[in-house]
Amino acid sequence: MKNILKYTFAVLAVGFVSCEPEFDTPVTEQGFYTSGSADLSKYVSVGNSLTAGYADGALYKMGQEHSFPNIMAQQFAFAGGGDFSQPLMNDNLGGLLMGGTQIAENRFVLAVDANGNPGPVRLEGAPTTDITNKLTGPFNNVGVPGAKSFHLVAPGYGNLAGVANGAANPYYVRFASSDNATVLEDATSQSYTFFSLWIGNNDILSYATSGGVGVDQTGNFDPTTYGGNDITDPNVFASVYSQQVEALTANGAKGVLVNIPEVTSLPYFTTVPTQSIPLDAATAGALNAQFGAYNTQVLPGLVQMGVISPEEAALRMVNFSEGVNFPIMTDDDLTDLTDILQGAPFSLPAELAALLGQLRQVNNDDLVVLTASSVLGSTPDPNNPQGVVGVSIPLADQYVLAKSEQDRVTAASVAYNATIEALANSKGLAFVDARAALSRLANGGLPYDGGVLTSAFVTGGAFSLDGVHPSPRGYAYTANLIIDAINNTYDATIPIVNVGDYPTVMATNN
Numbered sequence: 001m002k003n004i005l006k007y008t009f010a011v012l013a014v015g016f017v018s019c020e021p022e023f024d025t026p027v028t029e030q031g032f033y034t035s036g037s038a039d040l041s042k043y044v045s046v047g048n049s050l051t052a053g054y055a056d057g058a059l060y061k062m063g064q065e066h067s068f069p070n071i072m073a074q075q076f077a078f079a080g081g082g083d084f085s086q087p088l089m090n091d092n093l094g095g096l097l098m099g100g101t102q103i104a105e106n107r108f109v110l111a112v113d114a115n116g117n118p119g120p121v122r123l124e125g126a127p128t129t130d131i132t133n134k135l136t137g138p139f140n141n142v143g144v145p146g147a148k149s150f151h152l153v154a155p156g157y158g159n160l161a162g163v164a165n166g167a168a169n170p171y172y173v174r175f176a177s178s179d180n181a182t183v184l185e186d187a188t189s190q191s192y193t194f195f196s197l198w199i200g201n202n203d204i205l206s207y208a209t210s211g212g213v214g215v216d217q218t219g220n221f222d223p224t225t226y227g228g229n230d231i232t233d234p235n236v237f238a239s240v241y242s243q244q245v246e247a248l249t250a251n252g253a254k255g256v257l258v259n260i261p262e263v264t265s266l267p268y269f270t271t272v273p274t275q276s277i278p279l280d281a282a283t284a285g286a287l288n289a290q291f292g293a294y295n296t297q298v299l300p301g302l303v304q305m306g307v308i309s310p311e312e313a314a315l316r317m318v319n320f321s322e323g324v325n326f327p328i329m330t331d332d333d334l335t336d337l338t339d340i341l342q343g344a345p346f347s348l349p350a351e352l353a354a355l356l357g358q359l360r361q362v363n364n365d366d367l368v369v370l371t372a373s374s375v376l377g378s379t380p381d382p383n384n385p386q387g388v389v390g391v392s393i394p395l396a397d398q399y400v401l402a403k404s405e406q407d408r409v410t411a412a413s414v415a416y417n418a419t420i421e422a423l424a425n426s427k428g429l430a431f432v433d434a435r436a437a438l439s440r441l442a443n444g445g446l447p448y449d450g451g452v453l454t455s456a457f458v459t460g461g462a463f464s465l466d467g468v469h470p471s472p473r474g475y476a477y478t479a480n481l482i483i484d485a486i487n488n489t490y491d492a493t494i495p496i497v498n499v500g501d502y503p504t505v506m507a508t509n510n
Helices: 061-065 068-079 149-153 183-188 202-209 234-249 281-304 310-316 338-342 350-356 370-374 403-427 434-442 472-490
Strands: 043-047 096-098 101-104 108-112 118-122 141-143 194-198 254-258 277-279 323-325 328-330 359-361 430-432 446-448 451-453
Touching: 043 068, 043 183, 068 141, 068 194, 068 472, 141 183, 149 183, 149 234, 183 234, 194 234, 202 403, 234 254, 234 403, 254 403, 254 472, 277 281, 281 310, 310 359, 338 350, 403 430, 430 472, 434 446, 434 472, 451 472
Parallel strands: 043 141, 043 194, 194 254, 254 430
Antiparallel strands: 096 101, 108 118, 277 323, 328 359, 446 451
């Protein structure tokens, strides 16, 4: 059984990844445009990977050059904006070294395998960006890939000594002004006149991309106790975000706040179909025969014993049919029945009991994440060709974001966004509804000067090959959204860019 990406990308051709023809640019004479009531002479951008220009699963030089703050700064120059500096990587490979040892992978590129199937692969090569080689700032772009809201105010987040144990961020280590500096301090220590703040995505994103392998920390006000994949408590977010906005506006600077998109609308969660296992009638029948006693005897018996509810029994039923099927999976949120199934009256063998302990089929309420495409339908044991992931081997829980997990992500993001919009209103700052923009991308697309951007993986043009971060074209559209908000709030006339002038994904067969 082939990798599910074969079915997803069967219609793709490499040709669409090239840049579109250039369009006529708007009038650009200095003085034609104005900044209104804003002062754009010194702009600082604060945030995470989205601000840094992260794309294709890595931070690399060309991606940084297409970051939305850098695009905005180029447009600000028409209305009195000044120079804009970024802590650029050394190359376009995107990997990171620490003392010569690679600690972060190279970026994705689109390649075609020996069977003619296109898909993302890591670019080969030895990266040259070593975090032990400190950069001298300050930098206008202080976006730090991987940063959560509370990390921006955490002393030591840029201390090299803390990288190995996860207490520090390797990207920030490169340009932190001191070992004990905070990201917010490095931003506010500059004589800036305008700022952008986009933070909070990572406070829910890692929980979602890991298939809910984390903890919803709502009610826990101590972020020092959080794991890397946990959801940040909304009160913690509100506290640190308010602190950041207060600090950024303390000198009278104006700025723009951007809210949190619904991350489950990203291509990372919408590309792999929930039904992805093709079976012929004979195979489906054989599988149903194997699960027959489980469906008709074991599950009803567990209900009768009061171990599980009828609703949970219905969720655990396994049925296959001729055609494309839902894969089986392990759901860590279900009651673990392993020990019960080994005991009376079932007395199942230990291996079978462990298999059935938290087993169910994926359903239409679930989201199968992009990385599942590399394992669905595979046979991990060459000595057991019948051991197919999704058919006889459950898909691991980390590859599926269940409905209950989606609800936790949504609840947190709604609370974060209420904080962001309230602060924008109370401070008279520009506000960008990125959540609404992503929703439009996922439901029909967004028109631009050369076509329509959608959230379709690879072909939609808006997202890079990691399925989470924008492509250069997507970042250009983001810059335009923010510029529009600035123009509307501050009566400015900053020109937007031609989105079609920016590339989408990069291709290579090397």
